[in-house]
Amino acid sequence: MxxxxxxxxxxxxxxxxxxxxxxxxxxxxxxxxxxxxxxxxxxxxxxxxxxxxxxxxxxxxxxxxxxxxxxxxxxxxxxxxxxxxxxxxxxxxxxxxxxxxxxxxxxxxxxxxxxxxxxxxxxxxxxxxxxxxxxxxxxxxxxxxxxxxxxxxxxxxxxxxxxxxxxxxxxxxxxxxxxxxxxxxxxxxxxxxxxxxxxxxYSGFTPRLNHGDAAILKAQHWLQTTGARDTSLTVLAKQAGLEERTFLRRFHRATGLTSSEYAQRLRVGRARERLQFGTLPVDTIAWEVGYSDPATFRKVFRRIVGLTPSEYRQRFHIG
Incomplete structure (x- = not known):
């Protein structure tokens, strides 16, 4: 040929x-x-x-x-x-x-x-x-x-x-x-x-808020306000005014994510801002956004963003 x-x-x-x-x-x-x-x-x-x-x-x-x-x-x-x-x-x-x-x-x-x-x-x-x-x-x-x-x-x-x-x-x-x-x-x-x-x-996390489920929206607003620091099922279901199993089902249907995944993306979003615009050590940022174990934070950050926190800061830091 x-x-x-x-x-x-x-x-x-x-x-x-x-x-x-x-x-x-x-x-x-x-x-x-x-x-x-x-x-x-x-x-x-x-x-x-x-x-x-x-x-x-x-x-x-x-x-x-x-x-x-x-x-x-x-x-x-x-x-x-x-x-x-x-x-x-x-x-x-x-x-x-x-x-x-x-x-x-x-x-x-x-x-x-x-x-x-x-x-x-x-x-x-x-x-x-x-x-x-x-x-x-x-x-x-x-x-x-x-x-x-x-x-x-x-x-x-x-x-x-x-x-x-x-x-x-x-x-x-x-x-x-x-x-x-x-x-x-x-x-x-x-x-x-x-x-x-x-x-x-490059993409940020844009929560789905136009799903029409008012109970789940209450939990989303609470997570946003508190920085997703407390993500226990009991607390989230109480914020939504729902039974726990019902909350899990409706949260996933409304947002496309489990409540744990949703909270992780909120936390990582806050961490990205600190890495991009600040100079705090990665371990300190991990603690500020709700992770007591920096190794867990690094693992979650890399899975969601595709870069380690240090690689992200090196590429996108402004200052």
């Missing part, structure tokens, strides 16, 4: 697409293409980038000037609300047809809503921006959304999390088509980290 001499990458300009990400991706692939061309000892394909433009009221996009199908189609982020089902449907139909023809599909941030509308993510794991977790799960219940991860690469479909994760997905594709050496050269030229970060390094 003869290797491809050109990889056609299509950037999908749907209504509301973030133009800076589109232009940034085009620049990233141009830098990678130039780096690959300077390596005379390798037979690497050229990267050809074009834009497929959807306009309001059109079911098919205007193709790139180069014409022809793309090997990869990338859905950029949006600064607006994610596309509604009605707006996404014609784009999703076109994307599904391209995928059936062998095209790789990739989404960034809110672009995942367009990709999920195709049905191709059903039964798979996918990521989007962490602020969309609840809305995405509600709209696409058959997709296993994992917003702790910045990139999920399933081979034929890739999804990335935050607005700026276009750099990560761009470098991921450069690595796939041009190899790790060119990918690292491109990252160095752009002064960005190579792929390997996780979205949970």
């Amino acid at each position: 003869t290797a491809k001499t050109q990889i056609d990458i299509g950037l999908v300009l749907y209504p509301g697409a973030q133009i800076s990400a589109v232009l940034g991706l085009a620049d990233l692939f141009e830098i990678a293409d130039r780096a690959a061309a300077k390596r005379p000892d390798t037979d690497l394909p050229r990267l050809c980038v074009g834009q497929w433009t959807f306009e309001e009221g059109r079911s098919l996009p205007s193709p790139p000037e180069t014409g022809g199908d793309s090997d990869v189609l990338i859905l950029p982020p949006t600064l607006n609300a994610p596309a509604s089902p009605e707006a996404a449907r014609p784009i999703a139909h076109w994307l599904r047809e391209r995928h059936e023809g062998g095209c790789i599909l990739a989404s960034i941030c809110g672009g995942a809503f367009l990709l999920a509308e195709t049905g191709l993510l059903d039964g798979r794991s996918a990521t989007t921006h962490w602020v969309y977790t609840e809305a995405f799960s509600r709209r696409f219940p058959r997709v296993a959304v994992d917003t702790d991860r910045l990139i999920i690469d399933d081979g034929d479909i890739l999804t990335a999390g935050g607005l700026m994760s276009w750099t990560d997905i761009g470098l991921k594709l450069v690595d796939r088509f041009l190899g790790p050496t060119v990918m690292l050269e491109t990252a160095q030229m752009l002064l960005v980290d190579p792929p390997g970060r996780e979205q949970r390094y």
Whole structure:
């Protein structure tokens, strides 16, 4: 089988697409293409980038000037609300047809809503921006959304999390088509980290408060006010005015977490603020947020954030 001499990458300009990400991706692939061309000892394909433009009221996009199908189609982020089902449907139909023809599909941030509308993510794991977790799960219940991860690469479909994760997905594709050496050269030229970060390094804990269960909301407010220092089932159930077994069931249904997990995330959130803006030792912070055992605190912090407290402070400290 003869290797491809050109990889056609299509950037999908749907209504509301973030133009800076589109232009940034085009620049990233141009830098990678130039780096690959300077390596005379390798037979690497050229990267050809074009834009497929959807306009309001059109079911098919205007193709790139180069014409022809793309090997990869990338859905950029949006600064607006994610596309509604009605707006996404014609784009999703076109994307599904391209995928059936062998095209790789990739989404960034809110672009995942367009990709999920195709049905191709059903039964798979996918990521989007962490602020969309609840809305995405509600709209696409058959997709296993994992917003702790910045990139999920399933081979034929890739999804990335935050607005700026276009750099990560761009470098991921450069690595796939041009190899790790060119990918690292491109990252160095752009002064960005190579792929390997996780979205949970950056995401904060946003409690679910609009569930409509007034009893559970009382317990949530009490946990927030007290810093989740007392998380015993007896105390929490009393705050909610519920029998203990009923409280456990309703708390999980309302928040998506057990009361212990919920309290841990509140405590870790407070610890992150102290690590980012203060200089207290980690052991002292552990005690302040409710952990008598610093080792337990470090274990919980790493499980939730993906970094140790010291690594988090080193990366994000302001002062």
